[in-house]
Amino acid sequence: MTATIKLTYFDTRGRGENIRVALSLAKIPFEDERLSKEQFEERKETFPFLQLPCLTVDGQIYCQSVSILRYIGKIGKLYPEDPLLALKVDSIIDYTEEIRDVMAPSFKEEDDAKRIAMREGYVQNDFPRMFARLEKYVDSDEFCVGTTTTIADIAVSYLVTMMTIGFIGGVPKNVLDGYPKLLGIKKRFTGLPEYQAWENRSRQ
Template sequence: MPSYKLTYFPIQALAEPIRFLFSYGGTEFIDYRFDRADWPKIKPTMPFGQVPVVEVDGKKIAQSVAISRYLAKQYGLAGKDDWESLEIDSTYENNETAKEEKLKRAKEIVPYYLERLDAQVQKNGGYFVGGALSWADFTFVGLLDYLNFMMRENIIEKYDNLKQLKQKVEKIPSIKSWIEKRPSDINP
């Protein structure tokens, strides 16, 4: 069994979907949250000078999307076939685009994506892809607190399908357990 260490700032943000995946998979991992003041020392030791980083038996892997996709494959959450895998990637990329926008522009763009994501969940039986749980669902729900914090509002308030998806993901026993025991952040 490989050993895993997740390195990130002391917040949920981009690392939370990864923590959801580890929790869902029942995988023990070191959740290393470094002090922000130490970032200048840590940054040069990280691939691409970025976090989150996951170490698998001491080998460092960067980029939250790549990490999530890798773990999703381990836990059977990467789609039933190549097409579903592509749909999951596409869903995640839309979510990333919405997240990266500046706040002023995001106020226009985020509802555009949320309408489409809500419709996608409705069309796919309550999940983003194939009527079944995938890492796209974990990524969206895992990033929601962070997105709400950045947007200064509950961005899914008007989207019933997304609200139901959030509830479903958060009721999964391993995810519920993680949420109950995770460190409380100053901000998500």
């Protein structure tokens, strides 16, 4: 019997989007529950770590975005069975989390000028070495690992998209211009008909 799956997150991409994309790509039916801040506060105590995203599978609730993504990868055939390939997938995703962590303080800064200055600092000092390491580590300009789509491709595509759409003030759209493999992975992945179908559906 197919499990009943519900993803609970806010009505933003944030830490929920990679999971939504994985579920869609794997054609796993799910309820896409999106809470307002008020709804979240009302229900906060019911979430195990008082945070989102959470995944409810057959009435049982689970949390931590990367763990959930990996679970969907496993049931959706977007995660290698070979332990070493799986290790590589995990390490790439963990590194995208480290890049996210570098930027996290800037999202809490309320002063516009200070926030932009912080990000200009990341672009100058942190991103070049981090992007270069990731660029060197991924297998090709099409796939992060091997020759099949994995959840690492989802994570890298999301990172590249966020960095290059001009969404993060202070980060120029061309920040990844010197990293052809990362750009290529995003280009191939976001060109998949299954990904396009999700984008079209989620924008309606």
